[in-house]
Amino acid sequence: MSNRLPDRSSADVVLIVDDVPDNLSVLHDALDESGYTVLVATSGETALQRAGQALPDVVLLDAVMPGMSGFEVARRLKGEAATAHIPIIFMTGLTDTEHVVAAFEAGGADYVTKPIRPKEVLARIAAHVQSARHTRQARNALDAFGHAAVTVRASDGRLVWQTPLARSLLTRYFASAEPQLPEAATDWVQAQSQAQLAGLATSSFTVAHGANRLVLALHEQTGDGEWLVVMREASDAAVVEAMTHTFRLTLREAEVLYWVVKGKTNRDIADILGMSAATVKKHLEHVFDKLGVETRTAAAGLAIGRVRQLAANG
Known part of the structure; x- marks a missing residue:
């Protein structure tokens, strides 16, 4: 099971995090046979290091591990701009509602229960990898053409991803380097996302700075609870x-x-x-x-x- 940095041109990359060697072996073989490039980690600390280096397309994460739990690993991955966009699928034997809720609150996109059924895991991974691939392509296109855009988590205004131009504009207009929209803009994202899902017209959000204005427009949903917001600067x-x-x-x-x-x-x-x-x-x-x-x-x-x-x- 190799942990060298993957060749991103050849296959989608999955990082498996589990402290039980037998689980790693079964999942590694199933994913490898399906054409994925597989990385493994047996602890939370190693998982964070591997994810930061390789930026996998999806993380398959054991919820309960000695030392740093999977919930904490997820929170840290979602707290870093470089890894916040990566979908996390929790593996857990904890099916109580509170543990399922904890997985989603920590940033999980999905979960599977133990004992692991490889076919189910493969189906979940395929769905999330395809969504992540489409989102990545859209982001790369926006970056290439110099557009200011961010992906925002509607529930709390957390910035999952942002172009360099967007980062510069947000710092200037909101006077903050925090990876999160201020409360008023977050409220706007929540209202407009609900309107778009209901098929209603949406409106823009404008922030003034002197004679200049930053205009935010909700574009489309990019993931579960995440939305692409495109920005433009206007000046009088x-x-x-x-x-x-x-x-x-x-x-x-x-x-x-x-x-x-x-x-x-x-x-x-x-x-x-x-x-x-x-x-x-x-x-x-x-x-x-x-x-x-x-x-x-x-x-x-x-x-x-x-x-x-x-x-x-x-």
Whole structure:
């Protein structure tokens, strides 16, 4: 039973994790005869090392092992960006509901009960490997064409996978390197995934940063409870720049006026631009002076006129 890094061009790779040699032998022979490249591990620590090195297409994982349990192995694999996408099939003699629930909560995609029936295991593996292959092909295509996309676990907003561009955008707009969407975006994924499954229309989610916006759109389901979200960045920097020159505003004053036009309150604008509400109020007073107006409505009316003029000339 070889544990050299596999040739990914020749066969799908399965990592079997079990501390019982007889179980490993039976499963290895069945999978090898079916054309899979098989790696084995007899402990949780070894499993994590092998999975990180080889990135198998599926992990067949014993739930109960001495030392690190299979549940902990699964949690660690799902907690690492490089291995989070790998489907995990638990092998367990524990059929009590609490243990089945624990397997899924740890990140398992499926489970089979002991004593192991090789034909059943092969059927489960084939289904998950095919799904993983299609997902991998889609991800590789997105990466190749420079699209920003993530796969999100709808239940908790955990990022299962993300393109380099998506990682950069998420860090900039959400100011966090955590592999998880913030609460508001997670709520949006949950609502939109339910809508799509019900055949209803879905809507996008927008995050503002200055005059720029990050727009998230739910694309399709990629696995059990996992969804592909595609992102695009939009910018109204040209509009802000035009307001700056037309009304002789500073950049910050123009940004405040831009969000006034969008109907945002001072508190909203403070959150968007990363300043206090008092500072927004002071900028707005300067805007009123420069535009020769006394109200938000009048300031917005002048700015909207300028925006329409730009659109007509563009």
